[in-house]
Amino acid sequence: MADQPRPATSFEEGLKGASEKVAEFKTEHRPLKRLQHWLHQTPAAVPLIVLMASLLIFGFVADNFFKASTLSTILQQIAIVGILGCAQTLVILTAGIDLSVGAIAVFSSVIMGQMSFRYGIPAELSILIGLACGTAFGAMNGVLVAYMRLPPFIVTLGTWQILLAANFIYSGNETIRSSDIEAQAPALRFWGSDLTFMGIPRAGEGIDPDTLQTVLVTTNAMPGTGVKVLYAVFLLILLVAVLAYVLRQTAWGRHVYATGDDPEAAALAGVPTKKVLVQVYALAGLLCAVAGWVMIGRFGSVSPTASTGQLGNIQSITAVVIGGISLFGGRGSIAGMFFGALIVGVFEMGLRLVGTDPQWTFFLIGVLIIFAVAVDQWIRKVSG
DSSP, rough: OOOOOOOOOOOHTTTTOOOOOOOOOOOOOOOHHHHHHHHHHHHTHHHHHHHHHHHHHHHHHSTTTTTTHHHHHHEEEEHHHHHHHHHHHHHHHEEEEETHHHHHHHOOOOHHHHHTSSSSSOHHHHHHHHHHHHHHHHHHHHHHHSSSSSOHHHHHHHHHHHHHHHHHHHTTTTTTTTHHHHHHGGGGGGGEEEEEEOOBOOOTTOGGGOOEEEEEEEESOTTTTSSEEEEHHHHHHHHHHEEEEEEEEHHHHHHHHHHOOHHHHHHHHTOOOOHHHHHHHHHHHHHHHHHHHHHHHHSSSSSSOHHHHHHHHHHHHHHHHHHTOTTTTOOOOHHHHHHHHHHHHHHHHHHHHHTTOOOHHHHHHHHHHHHHHHHHHEEEEEHH
């Protein structure tokens, strides 16, 4: 009989003569493919590009667009929407949505005002009560979403209606006037104060105004001098910076992204997804209450009929979507939302300076929303 091959006595002997080439996977290096991956890794890039293009276009076609006072006005106009956008961003990153942000803001501002003027509580304590109530409203949304497993859209749609109704019932549809707030509770209007850059200070008693010179920064500038920037603008920038750091550099921030990207996988990896959801909605409620406090300073009065209660939800979602944050959760950045809010402000101001019909603002913003969602879908499909 022919000699039979001797069986290998070890794995090493069995591998003798086998190919030692390492498996290779070919990757496409087309420019379009690289662009798609870059956009996936840098979600704020698209809104930043759109913002820069908008600034250049309106700077070219609109006179005085690049004046410091014009840019300051844009920032002041987006202060409230930007803070509501911060709250909306946190929720949408978890693959949810919050339709109650505007109602929480208005109701919290009404609580602050009523606590001071109806019950005689010091304004500082009234503000803390309003902030606590906003946090509680947000936490209530979070509990219903996380533990009752109710859809975020339905939960926040319901609480939006409940809070708006409670707002009118509690306030008796009563507006607290600006003069009363200034006289009795000036702390409520804190964020409506401003710093003036390159302005002329008001003349003191016995001082000739003509002898005064321009100063770098003042809190008591003469009308029509310098560039005014509300404290609310500095607050918005600070919130964006802090939240950007928290979301990108802390474990809690990574848990937020993981919960929005794949909650089941996140739970298996040890992420307490339910607690994260409650914390996100509670923090969103707190930010909405802060926006309510800013509203008092920005508008000067406390009104249960403030338009933010109805429009704040849509405006915040608009800033988030145009800012490149995925409605499917797990992708996006606070910086992108800030750019999205700025885009809306630039369009509104630019079209006003050009003298076009205001309806063009809504038309172009609608186009931007559809464009932003289409780009998001394109990026998600390629990255997958």
